[in-house]
Amino acid sequence: VQLVQSGAEVKKPGASVKLSCTTSGYTFTNYFIHWVRQVPGQGLEWMAMVSPGVGSAYPQNFRDRVTLTYNTSTSTVFLELSSLTSDDTAIYFCARDQVSRRYVIPAAAFDIWGQGTAVTVSA
Amino acid sequence: EVVLTQSPGTLSLSPGERATLSCRASQTISSRFLAWYQQRPGQAPRLVIFGASNRATGVPDRFSGSGSGTDFTLTIARLDPEDVAVYYCQEYGSSPLTFGGGTKVEIK
Numbered sequence: 001v002q003l004v005q006s007g008a009e010v011k012k013p014g015a016s017v018k019l020s021c022t023t024s025g026y027t028f029t030n031y032f033i034h035w036v037r038q039v040p041g042q043g044l045e046w047m048a049m050v051s052p053g054v055g056s057a058y059p060q061n062f063r064d065r066v067t068l069t070y071n072t073s074t075s076t077v078f079l080e081l082s083s084l085t086s087d088d089t090a091i092y093f094c095a096r097d098q099v100s101r102r103y104v105i106p107a108a109a110f111d112i113w114g115q116g117t118a119v120t121v122s123a
Numbered sequence: 124e125v126v127l128t129q130s131p132g133t134l135s136l137s138p139g140e141r142a143t144l145s146c147r148a149s150q151t152i153s154s155r156f157l158a159w160y161q162q163r164p165g166q167a168p169r170l171v172i173f174g175a176s177n178r179a180t181g182v183p184d185r186f187s188g189s190g191s192g193t194d195f196t197l198t199i200a201r202l203d204p205e206d207v208a209v210y211y212c213q214e215y216g217s218s219p220l221t222f223g224g225g226t227k228v229e230i231k
Contacts, residue, residue, distance in 0.1 A: 059220075109170055
């Protein structure tokens with residue numbers, strides 16, 4: 001099982017960024033994928049989760065700026081974050097649920113992680 | 124939203140010593156939905172404990188988790204230099220999923 005994320009991005013304030021997480025080694029539609037970010041030197045922040053055919057969820061503070069999509073033919077999940085500010089400068093990780101589930105909440109622990117994508121927002 | 128408060132912020136111990144990390148929740152949570160992650164410098168997090176007390180695959184048995192209600196503990200029985208990392212607790216039974224602020228474990 002592997003999650004491979006897209007490369008580093010540099011964006012200007014106000015722009016959008018679209019990150020990818022390509023999965024392999026398991027049945028893509030059976031597991032939720034989560035996005036977690038980490039501002040340099042700080043902790044982990046959950047941003048969203050999605051599973052094809054089950055649903056998605058977002059915390060309130062990201063609901064208006066995050067769009068999750070997926071491509072089942074390439075087993076890839078995409079995260080698009082809009083209206084970027086310098087506060088969005090962070091490492092963005094995707095992670096897979098530990099167990100297969102057919103409901104949004106409660107979730108599961110994250111047992112497989114991508115390598116992370118650095119996003120820098122600077123004028 | 125469940126707020127998780129971890130203590131201490133930093134733990135500095137000698138190899139072979141016992142490390143005790145605390146995670147306190149702002150409300151009662153089910154132990155089924157409490158996890159611990161290890162994040163070594165420059166790496167992605169790694170699942171250590173799920174369901175409060177279950178070791179993830181490949182995790183050494185010197186790691187153990189316990190607790191219920193609002194108080195949870197991660198114990199490293201005999202600290203090894205490879206355990207140097209930041210450890211985060213996570214609640215995943217309700218939305219939004221939340222993480223604690225982390226405890227940094229250092230070797231003296």
